[in-house]
Amino acid sequence: MISVIVPVYNVEEYLEECLESIQKQTYTDIEVILVNDGSTDGSKEICERYCQMDSRFKLINQENQGQSAARNNGVSVSTGEYITFVDSDDVISSKYVEILNRYMTEEIDLVECEYRAVRSVFNKLSQKENIQIVFEGNSEEAIIESCNYGLSYSPVVKLYRRNLLENFPFLNGVIFEDIYHGVGILKFIRKMVKIDYVGYHYRERSNSTMHRKFSEKNLDVFISSDKLVELFSSDKKLLPYIGKFLVQIVTTHHNYFTEKINPYQSMYEEKLKQYVAIVEESPEVARSSKMIRMYKLAPSLYLRYTFPFVYKTWGRLKHLKALVIKGE
Structure with missing residues (x-):
């Protein structure tokens, strides 16, 4: 059996579409654990209705504790040999579980596929059947x-x-916990594969974590990042790669909140300096990073001016290239 765990919080507008896509899976030996994280809209009632319609659906109600707690609690009550998570405002293809399970062999601990944020692109690519393994290691x-x-x-x-x-449970009480968990869990696998199948539609919303107004809670990005450094602190080969990853995390996170973070500017600069130093413990890894090379040109200007300028210029050039290709 495969357990599908869905954290639910105030998503009544999208929830039915999400649950419908799970209910229509071609792989039917599933249990669906709905974890209602203290919703105050009609999400709980929608969950209850699906549980009445389909005995494979089970509902857990908890006080609002966040996605990590919801996922951890879902895992604790699940019974499947394998587990997958679906966010409650997203949609999966009808063959999502079937295809991922196809690549889960005795030696594999983790299978990953692709996602698309544009629904029309997802609808088209999710029909693809000539699936290739793009990574196995x-x-x-x-x-x-x-x-x-x-x-x-x-x-x-x-x-x-x-x-x-x-x-290796999710970190409770912090946002951006996926930074720590998503990379950290790889330390404990034997082998994984990634396939070029687009089986997941990720819905971008204006009130998502990376699009909401900046608050001190967004500084949780550093809690997750520092815990990731701690996890790999004794591995001299892999730690510079972790540093490289975190340089990009801090850079892009800062760029999202550029107008809002003035009170915390020095913290971003100090953390970036720490992570750059980790990368530079391996000259080879440092040379492979464009961000490190940009940073070294003018460290004090990198977050405020250098990266935003390069990022916007690159975006404009990319747009112009697209127009040239189209002949416009």
Whole structure:
């Protein structure tokens, strides 16, 4: 059996579409654990209705504790040999569970697929059947690939062997916990695969973690980042890759909140300096990072001016290239 765990919090607008996509899975030996995280809208009633319609659906109600607690609680009551997470405003393809399970062999602990945020693109690509393995490797190889952004650090788009999640739970009480968990869990796998199948539609919303107004809670990004450094602190080979990953995390996170973070500017600069120093313990890894090279040109200007300028210029050039290709 495969357990599908869905944390639910105030998503009545999207929840039915999400649960419908799970209910219509071609792989039917599933249990669906709905964890209502103290919703104050009609989400609980929608969950109850699906539980009445389909005996595979089970509802857990908890006071609002956040997604990590919801996922951990879902794991604790689940019974499947394998586990996958679906966010309650997202949609999965009808063959999502079937196809991920197809690649879960005796030696594999984790299978990952692709996602798309644009619904029309997802609808088209999710029909693809000539699936290829784009990555297959052991723990060390997977960590390096993840830190080079070849693998996702999101908890979704993945099928896990359950003991991974039992032994390495999500961090409770912090946001951006996926930074720590998504890379950290790779330390404990034997082998994983990534396939080029687009099986997951990720819905981008204006009130998501990376789009809401900046608050001190957003500084949790450093809690997760520092715990990841601590986890790999004794591994001299992999730690520089972790540093490289965190340089990009801090850079992009700062860029999202550029107008809001003035009171915390010095903290971002200090953390970035720490993570750059970790990368530079390996000259080879440092040379492979464009961000490190940009940072070294003008460290004091990097977050405020250098990266935003380069990022915006690169975006404009990319747009112009697209227009030239189209002949416009």
